[in-house]
Amino acid sequence: MDYIMLDTQSTILDQIPDNFSSAAILLHPFVEMPSGWTQSKKNQNPYKHIYPTDEEILNNAKPVLWKTVMDECGLASFAELELALLTSIGALNEDYARLDLADSLNLNLKEDLYFPDEDKTSVFLLNGLLEVMNFNEATLLHYSEPIFDTSGSLKLNDVKPIKICELSSAELMVTTNNMEYAFMSMYDAFNTLFLSKQKNIDEIVGKMNWEAIICDHQTYIDWFLQKSNGISYSKIRCISLNRNVPLILLNM
Template sequence: MPKSYLDISTTTMENIFDTNQLYPDYEEPIKDHFKGYFDSVYVSFSPFFTIANSDAFNSVSSAKLVSDEEYRLLPEAVELSPNENRAIYVRDPQYPDNTAIVSSAKPVKWQQIIDHTLISNFAEMSLALRTSIGALRREYERTDLRDILIDQTSDLSVYHPIEGRINVLSLMQMYECLKDLHKTTLVVTDEFFEDRKVIDIGLMSLTQFVTEVHGYMYYFTEDRTVLFTIEWDSFFFLICADHDLLAHIVARYRFEGFYCDANTTHDWYLDAKQKR
């Protein structure tokens, strides 16, 4: 049987929940990091989406590349200017807001995009998305995949997911999942582990929940049996739980992705020969 929270807290290992180690190091096998807490981890893709009954299609991505001219109009607090070795991206105000996504968005799976493009697999999709926001070193960028992706999604009026945060559509899945499992007391933590709070989602509507927790990066149930966690610049997040519970969550709430094996790391989308 899996260890309970009480079993874990009395061992000599550091407790990842209390020492703010809620995401593994990049080169560390993901399952190794969570060993002793969860026996199964699922890499879940942040979905693309369309906005129903909308006549306007604005920015395909929430991140906008800033030109030299646009840079000069940014607030003075921005200290780094664009140059040949550095691109600067900012949030695009034309991207749909949370209210529009909650009320009108329809999810589009990665596989649906792959099926209609020359993008071959999930790893290439991750590379295309990360390249689109300037999140890769030059040697890893795949501008060919980025251009294929942007052309296809623009033609179909499909919006890209945001990076580095569990997006609204995934939060909606999380809300339904945890309520159905009667795990309504949730701990949420920001990226710097400075803002940590306990909320009762049983007392919240879906819209209230999304408004309350959007922007946080780490979410776990009070009994520490389910963890949702993400990393900066990623278009995927991790769901951690006991295998049987996780299998139920993935199947019932239709998260798209794959289960980690013993060797899966954060950089699963990079060819092993390219890793530094």
């Protein structure tokens, strides 16, 4: 299946292939490195931009929930945190940028705590995504990336998270040979779009302890912006990584 170029004019569910019945926007966790990691990198090269590699994240980092960062930075919703992140990386024009939210995030972000992965699926999510892909006797992963227009297939049982990281440095679509599930990273986004042939995608999200927006027929790819009617009915499911207890938040 080819990469899907989503637009902001139609809802997500209206743009995904017909064989998929449900979708969820998975929120990439923040990245917490061991105490003192940042300073040690600065000591090595004070002029180099510092961000952990995929291997360093897999081996040494801890995932931090959006809800935790919201509380620590005084942000009221996932939408505010998304706006803060996108403003911080210069992904929004002046009509939508929220410098106040970006300041709240950056001034309160602890040392050794880094923004989530952007453009590509967070390495913290890949083990769980590969586990889900193994459901229903799938044997192959098909992948497609739009930048160099490359595609291919891999034996599912042989694929490790780091292999997915190596397939593309940015946008990537991955699906199974039985087309039961798919996931897709997006440019200038701190989220991954997860698709399911089944309608119980919220149960999968809960089982995997992902923070996610469960898409309904009013969920757009720019979910963090208020629509013209001022109302969004998308449910945001915040799952603790320690307790399988969902918290439904409506104030996106």
